[in-house]
Amino acid sequence: MTSPEERLAALVSEWYTEHARDLPWRAPGVSAWAVLVSEVMLQQTPVNRVLPVWREWLSRWPHPQDLAAEPAAEVIRAWGRLGYPRRALRLHECARALVERHDGVVPRDVDALLALPGIGSYTARAVAVFSYGDRHPVVDTNVRRFVARAVAGDADAGPPRATADLAAVEALLPADRTAAAVASIAFMELGALICTARGPRCADCPVYAECGWQRAGRPAATGPARKVQKFAGTDRQVRGLMMAVLRDATQPVPRADLDAVWPDATQRSRALAGLVDDGLVHQLPRDRYALPT
């Protein structure tokens, strides 16, 4: 007897073994630290942009101790243009926490992982599953979309519901922990390559025949459209421009150099204050600024 849930997991897992991308953090023997770094870099960031930076980081800092020993400025510079540089700062803090609290070893326990800076519900479980092979539901945007379509029969996932989302994915996991880990990465990969947000490639989908959304006649999305983040003209754009100036500088930068990136003085002040408040920028004497030491 095969339940519909077991069948979904089996079909997607079989598809994965044949069609998975050959990504370096999936290679056998890759350390938990390397997996953790990849997961943080991949937060809201496309694979192709992460690849070169991840290789550089793991070559430079193969263990948490190596990153922990660096000044924050080096870490932020090495983050380059990956975006959301607070992630770099948190990864640095995470490395130091690993050294202080876990002897430099990435913990296997989800609650211990959750207690680390920059590690949330997704990343904690991703590390426990993809690195240690344990059985936990791993819920990212790809998995939520796949479950919404294949199981619920909706066009898209609704707003995140942490507890319900975890339960919905848990219900799809095979009992065996190794099979569950494969299913978890397979759901993500299917969402990334086939069950995509725009233009899903349903003709190539291993679940086509049992997909709830197909069976329902591919109904259109119902709820309000997900609001897309504005960027042009926002503080985030100003922060990004200022960070680019500071990354490229070899000496502390006068305020005037940061002011040059944006015309509106009120917005400049707010952006810079935010960067200082976040710990991404240090204010020095004589109104000069630099990346944190």
Place this chain on the structure above:
DNA sequence: TACACGTGGCT
């Protein structure tokens, strides 16, 4: 719950 938080490629 809703919002802030970078960057760049794609349609």
Place this chain on the structure above:
DNA sequence: TAGCCAAGTGT
């Protein structure tokens, strides 16, 4: 072209 989208987290 302008908007959409990409393996989320913290507050």
